[in-house]
Amino acid sequence: MSDKTKGPGxxxxxxxxxxxxxxxxxxAFSFGVAAGRAGLDGIEATFLxxxxxxxxSQFLALALVAEGAPALVAGFTLIAMNLRHLxxxxxxxxxxxxDAPRRHAWAWAWGLTDxxxxxxxxxxxxxxxxxxxxxxxxxxxxxxxxxxxxxLGAWAGGGALEAYPALxxxxxxxxxxxxxxxxxxxxxxxxxxAIAVAVVATVAGTLFWSGxxxxxAGMIGGALAGVLRR
Amino acid sequence: xxxxxVIMALMAGAANxxxxxxxxxxxxxxxxxxxxxxxxxxxxxxxAIATLFVASVLPQVWPVPRDVWxxxxxxxxxxxxxxxxxxxxxxxxxxAAGYAAAFWMLA
Numbered sequence: 001m002s003d004k005t006k007g008p009g010x011x012x013x014x015x016x017x018x019x020x021x022x023x024x025x026x027x028a029f030s031f032g033v034a035a036g037r038a039g040l041d042g043i044e045a046t047f048l049x050x051x052x053x054x055x056x057s058q059f060l061a062l063a064l065v066a067e068g069a070p071a072l073v074a075g076f077t078l079i080a081m082n083l084r085h086l087x088x089x090x091x092x093x094x095x096x097x098x099d100a101p102r103r104h105a106w107a108w109a110w111g112l113t114d115x116x117x118x119x120x121x122x123x124x125x126x127x128x129x130x131x132x133x134x135x136x137x138x139x140x141x142x143x144x145x146x147x148x149x150x151x152l153g154a155w156a157g158g159g160a161l162e163a164y165p166a167l168x169x170x171x172x173x174x175x176x177x178x179x180x181x182x183x184x185x186x187x188x189x190x191x192x193x194a195i196a197v198a199v200v201a202t203v204a205g206t207l208f209w210s211g212x213x214x215x216x217a218g219m220i221g222g223a224l225a226g227v228l229r230r
Numbered sequence: 231x232x233x234x235x236v237i238m239a240l241m242a243g244a245a246n247x248x249x250x251x252x253x254x255x256x257x258x259x260x261x262x263x264x265x266x267x268x269x270x271x272x273x274x275x276x277x278a279i280a281t282l283f284v285a286s287v288l289p290q291v292w293p294v295p296r297d298v299w300x301x302x303x304x305x306x307x308x309x310x311x312x313x314x315x316x317x318x319x320x321x322x323x324x325x326a327a328g329y330a331a332a333f334w335m336l337a
Binding site: 019044047051064085089112169170176199225 | 234240266
């Protein structure tokens, strides 16, 4: 039972992170496999997951590496993809309350991915007291699944899945399913202009130029559409 | 290890840490709602996720359509599994399972 004064502890956070870990592991596994197919070894693939820890960025990193994009261009492209994370901390701490501790935020906030943020915000909205130890546990469950899944996928390699074409195909769709689920989870009337412009710009950029250009066009066009919205 | 890969990963990782941790550590007040920066940041997430979804399925429908029925089944399974509890994990896993099941049945 958690202490009502101190809030739930590290173990409760780990437990709360279990559903996220179950979702992350197969996606990270498929990232490890994809990294191997892109020519990275197991250490390089695991390093990407340890250092970047952002699924979509990592898959894009593979595409940029495969296309031979300069390191600085690739780095800034990946940075632009995660600007939305700027909003997570303030939103979470607003829900946690003005007296919520943040002494160790330099460590636990590294784990504030889309799913961890959503899980934490939901728990606070249901009346749970904010606890840095709980945040550590929640984040570590997700981070461990992500890096462990990557290492296992890179180690097993694409050959491990070639004997199971349906499983291989399902894992290949995992990322699209994650993006679609995330899109539905943040879908609001206010976000529709940004989403619509992003979709059109991505298709147009891809059809008339390249896949990378389509991604950049979609993100920038969608974000600008949000700025112009009254 | 490839030096370019290390530079790219460290740049992206440092930025991710800054995006996630610095606002918690430094911001004591709330951002001015409705400002240009706030609107840009608020739109970046939906735009990025919509972009990534389109970019991930577009190669299956253009220039040569392939595995269209598994794609349709995967999308339907994702939506149907997400809606009851609005669970990202359930939607993701069900979508992959639906895609794999349709792929297996049509093989």
